[in-house]
Amino acid sequence: MNPLRVAVAVARKDLLSEWRTRELVPALAQFVILALLIGNFGFQVDSRNANVIAPGILWMALVFAGLVAFGRTFAAEREQSSLEAMLMTPASPLAIFAGKAAAAAAMLVLCEAVLLPALALFFGSPISIELITAVLLATVGMSALGVLFAAIVARVRARELLLPLLILPLWIPIVIAGAQAVQSAFGLPGSYDQAIGLLVDFDILFVVLTSLAARFVLDE
Amino acid sequence: MNRYERWAAAAVALLLVAGAAIFFYAPTDYLQGPVQRIFYLHVSSAIAAYGCFAVVLVGGIIYLRIESLAADRFARAGALVGVVFTTVTLVMGMLWAKPIWGTYWTWDARLTSTLVLWIIYAGYLLVRRLAEPGRQAARLAAVVGIFGFIDVPIVHFSVTWWRTQHPGPIVVNDALPPQMLATFLFTLACTLVLAAVLIGIRYRIETLLDERQEVFEPAKVVHTPQPEASR
Numbered sequence: 382m383n384p385l386r387v388a389v390a391v392a393r394k395d396l397l398s399e400w401r402t403r404e405l406v407p408a409l410a411q412f413v414i415l416a417l418l419i420g421n422f423g424f425q426v427d428s429r430n431a432n433v434i435a436p437g438i439l440w441m442a443l444v445f446a447g448l449v450a451f452g453r454t455f456a457a458e459r460e461q462s463s464l465e466a467m468l469m470t471p472a473s474p475l476a477i478f479a480g481k482a483a484a485a486a487a488m489l490v491l492c493e494a495v496l497l498p499a500l501a502l503f504f505g506s507p508i509s510i511e512l513i514t515a516v517l518l519a520t521v522g523m524s525a526l527g528v529l530f531a532a533i534v535a536r537v538r539a540r541e542l543l544l545p546l547l548i549l550p551l552w553i554p555i556v557i558a559g560a561q562a563v564q565s566a567f568g569l570p571g572s573y574d575q576a577i578g579l580l581v582d583f584d585i586l587f588v589v590l591t592s593l594a595a596r597f598v599l600d601e
Numbered sequence: 602m603n604r605y606e607r608w609a610a611a612a613v614a615l616l617l618v619a620g621a622a623i624f625f626y627a628p629t630d631y632l633q634g635p636v637q638r639i640f641y642l643h644v645s646s647a648i649a650a651y652g653c654f655a656v657v658l659v660g661g662i663i664y665l666r667i668e669s670l671a672a673d674r675f676a677r678a679g680a681l682v683g684v685v686f687t688t689v690t691l692v693m694g695m696l697w698a699k700p701i702w703g704t705y706w707t708w709d710a711r712l713t714s715t716l717v718l719w720i721i722y723a724g725y726l727l728v729r730r731l732a733e734p735g736r737q738a739a740r741l742a743a744v745v746g747i748f749g750f751i752d753v754p755i756v757h758f759s760v761t762w763w764r765t766q767h768p769g770p771i772v773v774n775d776a777l778p779p780q781m782l783a784t785f786l787f788t789l790a791c792t793l794v795l796a797a798v799l800i801g802i803r804y805r806i807e808t809l810l811d812e813r814q815e816v817f818e819p820a821k822v823v824h825t826p827q828p829e830a831s832r
Binding site for chain 2: 526529533534536537538539543547551553554557558579583586590598
């Protein structure tokens with residue numbers, strides 16, 4: 382079987398099932414709006430400090446929305462025990478993993494499509510190409526790690542407890558580089574090019590490492 | 602006294618000698634005063650923690666390759682002992698930072714990455730506790746251990762570029778009096794012995810736990826995935 386076609390088929394299946402139920406993306410959208418609301422209460426935002434606070438709120442909202450999204454990645458497979466069925470086909474586990482990661486990344490991008498305009502509306506921060514590039518690059522690494530660890534915890538008893546504990550520390554490098562890029566995109570000091578370069582490096586590293594590890598995780 | 606008790610007694614005796622060297626042999630630091638004596642155990646336990654996590658990494662890789670139960674037990678033992686040494690490093694560092702930097706904590710590269718290290722391996726131990734024992738848990742934990750080990754240098758180097766207060770890794774230079782260097786090297790050796798002894802004892806405990814698992818819960822050794830009714 383052509384691995385690329387397998388990956389596309391798995392991603393298409395996930396996106397189609399999301400399109401039919403429309404469960405996750407609306408929930409995520411509401412979740413990020415709520416995160417912005419709580420950020421507003423927590424920080425006493427006004428026009429002078431909004432630019433300083435906005436990057437922090439953006440990353441908090443994105444990271445926690447990511448946790449919610451990746452926690453649901455294998456929900457359907459778990460409920461129907463269909464992951465075992467998929468793994469019994471001759472399709473390579475890596476292709477299945479890539480398809481799941483692509484679908485999860487697409488849903489996180491939809492969530493970002495709500496988050497960034499809402500941030501611009503409520504915090505007056507500009508939406509720029511630099512901002513979108515940084516967030517999209519971070520999504521790549523976050524999705525690779527997120528889906529790998531979602532697969533790891535999918536068959537563990539206390540998965541809701543474990544996923545945040547495992548994934549958040551491993552996302553920290555991406556958050557460090559992404560936050561620096563967004564801060565400089567919002568006009569705060571810091572080198573944008575250096576941060577983006579770092580983000581690309583982390584993306585490549587994590588995509589390669591998760592592809593190597595996927596075989597051991599999705600192999601039962 | 603069995604073999605393990607003798608090892609433990611030897612390690613404790615060595616550390617007491619190291620303690621005596623730290624307080625009575627090493628000279629008092631001219632600038633920092635007696636508080637600088639924290640240095641010897643602080644740095645030694647940090648190095649011992651790195652060693653323990655290297656055991657987790659190597660154990661994880663060997664387990665993924667050949668499914669050796671012994672490698673997995675070493676990884677479990679290394680993670681537990683490593684978390685203990687990381688805790689010691691963090692607490693002693695905070696006690697040292699308060700009089701010298703004026704604060705227990707600062708978001709410095711070294712401090713941040715050490716905290717991340719602690720969180721990752723505490724998470725590793727939680728995986729071991731929460732996942733059903735057996736092949737599955739061992740594989741998952743191996744992946745966590747490998748990613749954890751890679752993450753720490755990344756965090757360290759990515760935060761190095763803009764905030765640094767912690768002194769660099771250079772311990773040995775011309776300004777260090779030979780008594781201080783000797784005390785440090787001796788404390789380091791004793792701490793590494795302690796770490797090895799603790800890993801050895803924990804390895805034995807993990808072996809006994811595995812054997813008990815096999816005797817009392819033979820059904821759980823073979824894991825069959827069950828469809829779940831609950832959401």
